[in-house]
Amino acid sequence: MKSRFVQVLLFLLFAVSISAQKKDMLQIQDLLKKGTELDKAQTMAETLLKDSANQHRADIWLLLGECLYKRYESQNERLYLHQQLDTAAFFANIQRLFSVYQKVDSFSQSAVRPNKKVLRHLQKRANDLNKCRPNLYHGGLYKLFTKKYNAAYTYFDDYLKGTNSHLFKAFNYSQTDTLLAKAAFWSVYSGYMNRNPQQMLHHSYTALKDTANRLTMLQYLSEAYKLENDTSRYIQTLQEGFDGSPSSPYFFPRLFNHYASNGDWGKCMELSDKGISVAPADMLFHVAKSTVLLYTERYDECIALCDSIIAVSDTLSRAYLNAGLSHYYKAVRLDKLPKKSKADQRNVIANYSAARPYLETYRRLVPGDADQWALPLYLIYLNLNMGDEFDQIDCILKKKRISYGHN
Numbered sequence: 001m002k003s004r005f006v007q008v009l010l011f012l013l014f015a016v017s018i019s020a021q022k023k024d025m026l027q028i029q030d031l032l033k034k035g036t037e038l039d040k041a042q043t044m045a046e047t048l049l050k051d052s053a054n055q056h057r058a059d060i061w062l063l064l065g066e067c068l069y070k071r072y073e074s075q076n077e078r079l080y081l082h083q084q085l086d087t088a089a090f091f092a093n094i095q096r097l098f099s100v101y102q103k104v105d106s107f108s109q110s111a112v113r114p115n116k117k118v119l120r121h122l123q124k125r126a127n128d129l130n131k132c133r134p135n136l137y138h139g140g141l142y143k144l145f146t147k148k149y150n151a152a153y154t155y156f157d158d159y160l161k162g163t164n165s166h167l168f169k170a171f172n173y174s175q176t177d178t179l180l181a182k183a184a185f186w187s188v189y190s191g192y193m194n195r196n197p198q199q200m201l202h203h204s205y206t207a208l209k210d211t212a213n214r215l216t217m218l219q220y221l222s223e224a225y226k227l228e229n230d231t232s233r234y235i236q237t238l239q240e241g242f243d244g245s246p247s248s249p250y251f252f253p254r255l256f257n258h259y260a261s262n263g264d265w266g267k268c269m270e271l272s273d274k275g276i277s278v279a280p281a282d283m284l285f286h287v288a289k290s291t292v293l294l295y296t297e298r299y300d301e302c303i304a305l306c307d308s309i310i311a312v313s314d315t316l317s318r319a320y321l322n323a324g325l326s327h328y329y330k331a332v333r334l335d336k337l338p339k340k341s342k343a344d345q346r347n348v349i350a351n352y353s354a355a356r357p358y359l360e361t362y363r364r365l366v367p368g369d370a371d372q373w374a375l376p377l378y379l380i381y382l383n384l385n386m387g388d389e390f391d392q393i394d395c396i397l398k399k400k401r402i403s404y405g406h407n
Helices: 002-034 038-049 058-080 087-110 116-132 134-145 149-164 166-171 180-194 197-202 211-227 231-244 251-261 265-278 283-295 299-312 317-335 342-365 370-383 387-406
Strands: none
Touching: 002 038, 002 058, 038 058, 058 087, 058 116, 087 116, 087 134, 087 149, 087 166, 116 166, 134 149, 134 180, 149 166, 149 180, 180 197, 180 211, 197 211, 211 231, 211 251, 231 251, 251 265, 251 283, 265 283, 283 299, 283 317, 299 317, 317 342, 317 370, 342 370, 370 387
């Protein structure tokens, strides 16, 4: 008997709840017809949706969607009349509007027997949403302007989602929308500013179709792969960028440094020679090649190339360093011979003497790089019996040793 009473009580409570929901929904509909108190109507719809039992109720979600659309119409009218408007709220409302209708559409697609009334409403509203869809793109640009990059990404992402959305299937955006590549590019840029590789890569395929920004895209992609420690794709992307624009200041240095750090001087030479063939006036490639010649112990070739570089531009510090070190290493190599002839000894002194002006110039141009010039100059001054200069370098090296000891 008690169990029966509980069942009846639960049934009555359920009936009361259903009745209250219907009353609320009718009130929302009435407020929407009047076009007044949209805040109240929206709050009521959102309250109904907080009930987990209503989460898949397309009819309630549509009521919320209508609240948002009415708000959009009201805001759009204010824009048309050049009245004051909260820009952030305007774009936020549009973003949520699209989210709600996409959700209802997903419910309808997954339903065994879709509600025909809901489908008709979606079809009608899809035409309206198509007209205001560019506002998602502009909302993303607005967020970029205000440096809210994560929010910007969500706007561009929502804009691009429409391409594969059933709700907008009739508009064939993949073939008709000329802003897709731009939106994808800005989504990648937003991800780049967030240092978020997933966001950077999500729409990268579409973004690469934006030919005006292709090289910039390849830079962003390489950064994304670097953040993900995907060395293979990182190098592949850098190579693609270098092949497309050898003179770009971005791709060549990173490729060269990668191969140099792995001791692949053959690849470094290949890159340098290609750069020289494409842009012979760009001294960056010549300096890079001189570095390869230095590290592959082709000292005479390195010195000759550095002299030709310095003749064109006497401010490229690396050319002085590479030439100076080439003479220095030639001297050291000869000096290490167990038996030296008088000619060998003269060549030792001659190479130390030749190295000195190059390395002193490098020191003057890059005084902070003592790790490169201090020890070679120390040995040069020692062998050339330059006491004052030797003492000065000796003090520098002692200070460095003390500093390293403290570290």
